Structure formats: structure tokens, C-alpha cells
Amino acid sequence: MSYYQDIFHTSNWEEATYEEKLAALQTLENDYAARQGRPPCKIQPEELDPEEIGYYYEKTNEILINKDLLNGLDPEHKWAHTCNYLCVNTILHEGRHAYQNHAMNHDVHPDNEEVRKWRENNEIYYGSGSEFDMYRLQPLERDAYDYAETEMNNVFADLETKFGENQWFDYFSNTLALDKIEAEMTALKRCGLDYIQKIDALIHQRYQEKLEKEAKAKVKESFWGKSPIEMLDSFKFFKMSNRDLISEAVEERTALGEIINWKERNNELER
Known part of the structure; x- marks a missing residue:
């Protein structure tokens, strides 16, 4: 594990400054962009709606992230104890969207059929305001969610070995899992067992x-x-x-x- 990731452990995140957190998130994006063979996005903190975490902006190749996650939230806020996990997961998730966009324009992804689905989904996209199962399980999003979750688990497993328990990580991870189960159960009722294919x-x-x-x-x-x-x-x-x-x-x-x-x-x- 790269040393820059040390800051993402809860014990270090709480002591870090805004600038240190932002620099670590930018280094995380640079690292994964290099692994994926694409240009890195600029991490841009913004004043977003309270419930909005962040998103990838293709036109400027930026990942916008809610700056309140770096500043720290009110202790009563539902994300108050999981800002470090949300930030890392968001950079990995939105960085995966940047990779998908790169793969649609360059021959870099090993699965051509998956790229075809990404291209079609890019034209017929179900936003977060759509039915949750359609949003969560469409090709672009299910790939980004799965990729970010896998990589996030790897990052924090290494950090736990180095610094001890990641407080609130299980809570955050279980929240993601429950969201996926909710989408899958809804899709199962509407479409049957082959809901992904449908x-x-x-x-x-x-x-x-x-x-x-x-x-x-x-x-x-x-x-x-x-x-x-x-x-x-x-x-x-x-x-x-x-x-x-x-x-x-x-x-x-x-x-x-x-x-x-x-x-x-x-x-x-x-x-």
C-alpha cells in the first residue's frame, strides 16, 4: 500500500487538515488513473447539495466532491463518521466513470462487449432520480459500484493491518451492501431472475x-x-x-x- 493512503484511516483523517485531505485524494486519483492508463481527473471540492456526494464531469475531466466531506460534518449528520470512506469510495467510483469514458474512445478495455454496453448506456442513461434498481444496476453504474467497492475494501484492509480497526467501516460497507440488495430485490420482482439481462x-x-x-x-x-x-x-x-x-x-x-x-x-x- 502506498504511504499517501495512511491519511484515510479514521485516526489520521480526523487529525488531517483540509489541504492534506484534498492532496491525498488527488494522489489517489492520480495513482488509479495511472493504473488504468488514462489521464487523471482534477479533484475539485464544490458547494453541493447537502445530500450530494460528488460526480464525474466529462467536459473538464474533473471529479467534483462535496467540500463539506473534507471540512467535517455536524456530528448529527448521517455521514458524520464516514467522511473518509465516502471520499475514497467517491474518488474510486467517479474515477471508474472516467475510465469508462476513456475506454469508449480508446482500445484499452479487454472486454469489447462490455464497452458496447457502456456506449449504449451512455446514450440511454437512467439518472439517480429514476427507479433505483434501473439506476443502480445499469451497466455503467454496476461496474463503477463494484469496482469502487472492491478497491475500497483493499485500501482499508491494508490500513487496518497497519493502524488497527477502521471505526464505522462496517457500517459504511453494510450500507452499500443494503442499497445493492434493495435494487436487486426490486429488479427481481419486476424482471425475474434474469434481471441483469433484461x-x-x-x-x-x-x-x-x-x-x-x-x-x-x-x-x-x-x-x-x-x-x-x-x-x-x-x-x-x-x-x-x-x-x-x-x-x-x-x-x-x-x-x-x-x-x-x-x-x-x-x-x-x-x-
Whole structure:
């Protein structure tokens, strides 16, 4: 275990300054980014909603984290005794999302089928406001949760050997486990034993529908602005499925033309 991780043990975390905690979290992210072969994210503390822990922001390649977790929470707050675990888990979890994003754009992940699911899920994503089982068990999130939990357990097992018991760790770990069980039980009732396959299949179906809708819109758009002769000539170069789309585009243009002519006639009568 790297020595920078020593600060994450409860006995050291409570004595550390804000700056020391932030520096250790940044080093943790740098370490795991190097292991995963991706650029490291900047760890950016922010004023977030009280119940919001943090998230990965792809546009700036940053992991935003609730700065109150570094400052220390009110003793009555539900996270008050688990800030060190929340911080480490969040960096590992959101860093995994950064890796997923990197894998979708670079050939670095050994499982191509999993990357395909990530790509589709990236387009059809169920946010935290969705049904909890769909959010928790969709491909991107179940991978990030499982990865972060495994690595977090490794970090704190080493720290316990070095510094003694990790106070409140079992409580935190059990909370994560109960959340997963809740999602799995809900999915089991809704989808049956093969709930993972059905969740993935639903995302795949919605992804295909989105692609078809976008393709249809693109074909129609490509014919706007063309003369009727140009549009009819285009039939020679398209398969029957696309001819149907062209016909729809012709009909839409005709209908729009009639509306415009009707408005012009009304304006003339008013004058």
C-alpha cells in the first residue's frame, strides 16, 4: 500500500487538515488513473447539495466532491463518521466513470462487449432520480459500484493491518451492501431472475430506437430545400425503406406549403 493512503484511516483523517485531505485524494486519483492508463481527473471540492456526494464531469475531466466531506460534518449528520470512506469510495467510483469514458474512445478495455454496453448506456442513461434498481444496476453504474467497492475494501484492509480497526467501516460497507440488495430485490420482482439481462436488453432496445429516430430525421432533413424534381430523382439511389422516408418528407413539405399559401391568402383578404 502506498504511504499517501495512511491519511484515510479514521485516526489520521480526523487529525488531517483540509489541504492534506484534498492532496491525498488527488494522489489517489492520480495513482488509479495511472493504473488504468488514462489521464487523471482534477479533484475539485464544490458547494453541493447537502445530500450530494460528488460526480464525474466529462467536459473538464474533473471529479467534483462535496467540500463539506473534507471540512467535517455536524456530528448529527448521517455521514458524520464516514467522511473518509465516502471520499475514497467517491474518488474510486467517479474515477471508474472516467475510465469508462476513456475506454469508449480508446482500445484499452479487454472486454469489447462490455464497452458496447457502456456506449449504449451512455446514450440511454437512467439518472439517480429514476427507479433505483434501473439506476443502480445499469451497466455503467454496476461496474463503477463494484469496482469502487472492491478497491475500497483493499485500501482499508491494508490500513487496518497497519493502524488497527477502521471505526464505522462496517457500517459504511453494510450500507452499500443494503442499497445493492434493495435494487436487486426490486429488479427481481419486476424482471425475474434474469434481471441483469433484461435491463441490458431494455437499454439496447431504447438505444436502437434512438438511432432509428435520428436516422429518419436525418434522411428527412437532407431533402428539405431540394426541388421536387431533385427529390424524385433521389428515389433511384435509395432502398425502399428510405423511399418511404422520402415520401414522408415530400408530404410534409407539401402540407407546409399549403399552410403558407393559406396564411398568405388570409393576409390578402385582411388587407
